[in-house]
Amino acid sequence: ESRAYGRSVAEVFAEVAEAIAAAEDELGRLDAVAGDGDHGRGMLRGVRAAAEAARGTVDGGGGVASVLGAAGDAWAARAGGTSGVLWGAALRSAGEQLGDERSPLGTAEVRAAVWAAIETVQGLGGAEPGDKTLLDALMPFHDALDTAAGSGTPLGAAWQQAAEVADRAADATAGLRPRIGRARPLAERSVGTPDPGAVSLALCLRTVATAFER
Ligand code: ADP
Ligand code: MG
Numbered sequence: 658e659s660r661a662y663g664r665s666v667a668e669v670f671a672e673v674a675e676a677i678a679a680a681e682d683e684l685g686r687l688d689a690v691a692g693d694g695d696h697g698r699g700m701l702r703g704v705r706a707a708a709e710a711a712r713g714t715v716d717g718g719g720g721v722a723s724v725l726g727a728a729g730d731a732w733a734a735r736a737g738g739t740s741g742v743l744w745g746a747a748l749r750s751a752g753e754q755l756g757d758e759r760s761p762l763g764t765a766e767v768r769a770a771v772w773a774a775i776e777t778v779q780g781l782g783g784a785e786p787g788d789k790t791l792l793d794a795l796m797p798f799h800d801a802l803d804t805a806a807g808s809g810t811p812l813g814a815a816w817q818q819a820a821e822v823a824d825r826a827a828d829a830t831a832g833l834r835p836r837i838g839r840a841r842p843l844a845e846r847s848v849g850t851p852d853p854g855a856v857s858l859a860l861c862l863r864t865v866a867t868a869f870e871r
């Protein structure tokens with residue numbers, strides 16, 4: 658059963674890679690406003706490598722933790738850039754929190770895994786909420802999952818609600834000034850444009866949400 662879970666996780670990675678491919682140019686444009694313009698390309702390289710690693714790990718009999726760990730390592734190795742390192746480590750941490758044995762997963766387990774990812778991102782990158790990074794979408798996503806867990810909302814519905822929250826939060830980063838990362842020197846230029854890492858994260862979360870609809 659845990660293997661079946663690993664398999665669906667690997668399939669979702671492939672769908673996320675397709676969504677990022679469709680958004681590659683737009684993510685690059687967002688990153689070019691105050692950053693170096695490589696975010697679409699980096700995300701695509703990372704998520705494609707992750708999808709391939711996930712597939713290989715499932716075929717080797719791995720569960721969710723193994724799949725997410727291998728996917729994260731591949732993402733970090735192949736994406737290049739800050740977001741790739743953070744995404745890679747975040748996926749590995751989330752997987753370790755979930756473990757290979759615990760399935761099916763519920764809202765509370767997934768919330769805890771998202772929290773582990775947040776701690777890893779903050780530990781590596783030192784960003785705080787409001788610094789205009791992907792954390793400004795990931796934290797509201799976590800908080801929405803937390804609320805849903807508290808009211809007993811099943812995982813599929815909880816993820817969908819939280820992904821919508823993350824989407825709105827990513828849009829709202831347009832009003833922020835970057836206080837960390839490559840966009841910081843051109844912070845003023847960035848005002849009015851959402852953070853590329855927050856936008857791509859929200860897109861990934863929404864794509865995963867569609868997988869829960871099936
Ligand atoms: P790079 O900035 O190295 O070119 P990318 O363009 O792929 O990497 O990613 C940029 C995104 O990474 C930003 O939009 C932001 O969301 C995220 N980011 C950058 N620095 C940090 C950090 N210290 N903590 C969290 N996220 C960060
Ligand atoms: Mg960049």
Ligand code: MG
Nearest residue numbers: 693695738739
């Ligand atoms: Mg770069």
